[in-house]
Amino acid sequence: MNAPHKMDFLTDAYGRTIKSLRMSVTDRCNLNCIYCHNEGSKGNTGEMSVETISSIVHVAADFGISRLKISGGEPLLRKDLEDILLALPPLKDVSLTTNGVLLRERARSLKDAGLNRVNISLDSLDEGKYKHITKCKDGTFGKVIEGIHAAVDAGLTPVKLNMVLLKDVNESEVEGMLSFARQFHGGVILQLIQLMDFGDVASYHADVDEVEKELELKAGCVQVRELHHRKKYIIDGAEVEFVKPVDNTEFCANCNRLRVTADGKLRACLLVNDGLVDVSHASVEEMSDLFRLAVSRRVPFYRK
Numbered sequence: 001m002n003a004p005h006k007m008d009f010l011t012d013a014y015g016r017t018i019k020s021l022r023m024s025v026t027d028r029c030n031l032n033c034i035y036c037h038n039e040g041s042k043g044n045t046g047e048m049s050v051e052t053i054s055s056i057v058h059v060a061a062d063f064g065i066s067r068l069k070i071s072g073g074e075p076l077l078r079k080d081l082e083d084i085l086l087a088l089p090p091l092k093d094v095s096l097t098t099n100g101v102l103l104r105e106r107a108r109s110l111k112d113a114g115l116n117r118v119n120i121s122l123d124s125l126d127e128g129k130y131k132h133i134t135k136c137k138d139g140t141f142g143k144v145i146e147g148i149h150a151a152v153d154a155g156l157t158p159v160k161l162n163m164v165l166l167k168d169v170n171e172s173e174v175e176g177m178l179s180f181a182r183q184f185h186g187g188v189i190l191q192l193i194q195l196m197d198f199g200d201v202a203s204y205h206a207d208v209d210e211v212e213k214e215l216e217l218k219a220g221c222v223q224v225r226e227l228h229h230r231k232k233y234i235i236d237g238a239e240v241e242f243v244k245p246v247d248n249t250e251f252c253a254n255c256n257r258l259r260v261t262a263d264g265k266l267r268a269c270l271l272v273n274d275g276l277v278d279v280s281h282a283s284v285e286e287m288s289d290l291f292r293l294a295v296s297r298r299v300p301f302y303r304k
Contacts, residue, residue: 009064010291012298016256020067021060023260025053025084029074031099032135033121035164035201046263050080052280054087056260059287065258066092069119073262076102085113095119097162101140103147107154118151119160119191120144124170125180133169152187159184160191160241165206174211174240182238189232190240196271212242252301258294266294 010018026047029036048056057068068091075081076098088094096110097119107118124130127141134140151159163170163177174192181188194208195201212231216222219233225241230251232241245251252269259267264280277294279287 008062010258010295012295014253014298014300016254016298018063018065018258018295019256020069020258021057021065021260022069022071022257023053023056024071024073024262025075025081026073026078027262028077029072029099030077030101031074031140033123034133034135035166035195035204037196047078048262048264048280050083050087052264053084055284055287056264056279057091058089059284059291060258061089061091062288063291067095068093069095069097071097074099074101076106081106082109082113085110085115088114093117097121098147099134100144100147100151101136102143104143104150107147107150107156111154111156115156117158117160118156119162120148120151121162121164122148122177123163123166124173125176126170126173129170129173133166148188152184157187158239159188161188162191162193164193164195165208165211166195166204167206169204171206171211174214178235178238178240181240182236186237186239190238192240192242194244196245208242208244212244215240215242258291266290268294268298272299 012018060068068088070081070084075096078084085094093116094114095117096115098121100120100122103118103120122144123133130136130141148159148161151157161177161181163174165171177190181190192208192211195205215233215235218235220236221234223232223234224230225232230241230243232239255269259270260279261267261276265276265278267276275297277290277297279290282290
């Protein structure tokens with residue numbers, strides 16, 4: 001078994017070199033959103049130790065992977081999240097996706113531990129709609145708003161607000177969300193996300209193409225990001241990105257990400273549940289070969 005040499009990149013059979021890792025550190029969550037897919041997990045499967053997480057990311061870094069996104073569940077439910085950040089190797093970018101409920105109290109400590117930026121889920125600025133979507137307790141919405149402000153103040157920027165478009169629920173709120181983002185003067189970016197096909201969510205599928213047409217008409221500038229050829233629009237000083245992963249072969253063709261489940265399995269694609277590779281108990285030498293195995297199982301695009 002061979003450990004990777006520096007700059008021994010992981011490239012799949014279709015020419016896509018892995019540059020980023022998305023790692024779930026828990027399946028637990030303190031919300032119960034109506035569309036949640038929990039990173040493709042089927043339930044509470046256990047959690048990796050700080051040491052295991054550190055080993056996985058160190059091996060990934062030896063393969064030239066320079067970006068890490070930490071996710072859940074809700075990663076802030078882990079009280080040792082700062083310890084996880086401190087145990088990581090030097091990386092170009094370390095980000096976190098969170099629902100923001102617990103962020104106000106920890107934004108500064110997370111920044112001090114090495115976190116660069118955050119994505120915060122916020123599907124509505126209407127507290128009633130927010131409660132309907134997340135099935136949360138009274139007062140939760142206010143905590144999320146405070147968390148956004150705390151993240152900006154701590155320098156976890158640009159903060160990306162993840163807004164999943166939901167038919168007959170929040171389609172009309174895009175302009176309001178842009179106005180909310182605009183007040184942070186570039187510190188907050190709106191990220192509109194197409195609803196993915198997990199669970200019984202068909203009734204919530206919005207016409208994302210129509211929404212994007214409206215953005216194009218209003219935008220003073222349109223740019224295309226390298227990752228997934230994702231478009232972003234600048235509208236009166238506010239920036240909005242559009243994420244459309246469903247039935248989008250271009251999205252897949254530019255995917256450079258490998259995923260890790262909360263219990264330590266490498267997943268070649270969020271939408272593919274078979275062929276997972278368990279690295280939770282592997283040595284560094286074994287883990288290197290297992291990374292190569294996981295990448296060899298990547299497919300050119302997701303097939304239903």
